[in-house]
Amino acid sequence: MSLFTPSTGILETHVTWEDVEEAMQKALDTEAVFGNNRKATNIGDLRGFMSRIALIDADWQGAQGSETLPAKFAVKISSQLGHLGLSKILGGDQFDEEKLEKLQEFTMEFHDREVEAYKCLMRFGHPDIPYIRVYHLKPFTSKTDLKGFMIFDFVSNVYPMGMHQSIPADDLRQLVRGVATFSALGESLSQEEKQKFGGPEFLEIGLREFFSDEQLERQFQTLRTLFNGSELVENAIQIFWQYTKLLSKYTKVSELLGFKLILNHCDLWQTNVLHSMGNDGKLKLEAIIDWQGVARLPAGFDMARMLVGCLSAKDRRESGDSLLQLYYKTFTEALGEELFTFKELQDSYNLFFPMKTMLIAPLIMSFLDAQSSTSDEDKKKYREENKEKLQALLEDVIEIHEQNLNKYPEFFDI
Numbered sequence: 001m002s003l004f005t006p007s008t009g010i011l012e013t014h015v016t017w018e019d020v021e022e023a024m025q026k027a028l029d030t031e032a033v034f035g036n037n038r039k040a041t042n043i044g045d046l047r048g049f050m051s052r053i054a055l056i057d058a059d060w061q062g063a064q065g066s067e068t069l070p071a072k073f074a075v076k077i078s079s080q081l082g083h084l085g086l087s088k089i090l091g092g093d094q095f096d097e098e099k100l101e102k103l104q105e106f107t108m109e110f111h112d113r114e115v116e117a118y119k120c121l122m123r124f125g126h127p128d129i130p131y132i133r134v135y136h137l138k139p140f141t142s143k144t145d146l147k148g149f150m151i152f153d154f155v156s157n158v159y160p161m162g163m164h165q166s167i168p169a170d171d172l173r174q175l176v177r178g179v180a181t182f183s184a185l186g187e188s189l190s191q192e193e194k195q196k197f198g199g200p201e202f203l204e205i206g207l208r209e210f211f212s213d214e215q216l217e218r219q220f221q222t223l224r225t226l227f228n229g230s231e232l233v234e235n236a237i238q239i240f241w242q243y244t245k246l247l248s249k250y251t252k253v254s255e256l257l258g259f260k261l262i263l264n265h266c267d268l269w270q271t272n273v274l275h276s277m278g279n280d281g282k283l284k285l286e287a288i289i290d291w292q293g294v295a296r297l298p299a300g301f302d303m304a305r306m307l308v309g310c311l312s313a314k315d316r317r318e319s320g321d322s323l324l325q326l327y328y329k330t331f332t333e334a335l336g337e338e339l340f341t342f343k344e345l346q347d348s349y350n351l352f353f354p355m356k357t358m359l360i361a362p363l364i365m366s367f368l369d370a371q372s373s374t375s376d377e378d379k380k381k382y383r384e385e386n387k388e389k390l391q392a393l394l395e396d397v398i399e400i401h402e403q404n405l406n407k408y409p410e411f412f413d414i
Helices: 017-028 081-090 097-124 169-186 202-210 213-226 231-244 247-251 253-257 300-310 313-335 342-369 376-407
Strands: 039-042 051-057 072-078 134-138 149-153 262-264 273-277 283-288 295-297
Touching: 017 134, 017 149, 051 081, 072 097, 097 134, 097 149, 097 169, 097 202, 169 262, 169 283, 169 300, 169 313, 202 247, 202 295, 213 231, 213 342, 213 376, 231 342, 231 376, 247 253, 253 342, 300 313, 300 342, 313 342, 313 376, 342 376
Parallel strands: none
Antiparallel strands: 039 051, 051 072, 072 149, 134 149, 262 295, 273 283
16 A cells, blocks of 8 residues: 555545545534535646645535535645656656655655645734635654545636746736745744754755656757757756756755755745636736645745746846845845845845756646647647747856856855
8 A cells, every 4th residue: 555556535545535524524513424426526637746636526415504514625635646647747757666665755744744834824824825724634644644635625716827827927926925924924933843844955855856867868858859959958958967966065055155044835836826817817816835845945945936937038037136026025024124135035046046947947848738728729829938938047047057156166166
């Protein structure tokens, strides 16, 4: 029995209908039960790879007249079944059984981190950090316990977005304020509470576990093919390989460069941010989700992940600095004092920029090609838009890398 083998529970996981029913009865203080027409629908494809997300239609039976029970809700079940789908997108057979066995403990740890993150979010209760209403949080209780799950309210008005779709800079400001506020409020946690989350080793562990040199080479080849082996691509790839050799230094980045470590979300991309679309065509941030990667890193980590992945080339170049300023201002005001300078935020952002580009850029087209619901005409449009975005990222990687070399020559001395 393992998290990567299909079982008889909901969406082939180990979590059963009885587990969810009991949890919801306790959360809602009800004796009502699920009906014969109960239904679970998978709504997590291409939206996360360490879990299965089920939209539950409970078909409640036996509710008392005064009870108001949610007709639909979402259950996020920790599972490795999604790794198989990710393997197809990345190309090759990256997640064989041996690899999956190794990743099981890693998956459980991340689930338990997310449980702790939601406890913090509920404690903070800050209006600038929107998160989904929580009904139940079930951590793993042992290495043999395969039933880690969380139950949330269902957000029905979500405007779905993929990695290939950019978020306008003005609409991203809500997210910047949200994560900056979360990071600032995280400073109020005790050292023991902070230790429940990961540390600066996050990047080293993640890259080592999910991206082998062979896998990275396959991903880089997609860039070569897209740009016909241009000199720009080759120069950027050489830089990317340099950064893969610096992972142990990134783990010691605070000790080596003096950056302050704060709580980061660490995985801010389009599908981990739920938006609705207003009649005016503007996005409204409804919830930040998938908090399993929360770790203590420099402030620039989250901002590099957001600006590299979520913005168009034009918006990133024109509005990136103002969004960094918004993060700095929001964090400082929420904390009530200056923990790091704006220059330190810029410097840490620059240090993580090439690394985040290396991990994100080659995947954009792969995720676009995997979108079965996107028409061929729209895919063509998005390919053109993202090719422009990728070219700008590669150009800026070369420029920012030179800045990093001049700023921290000893950091790059391998």
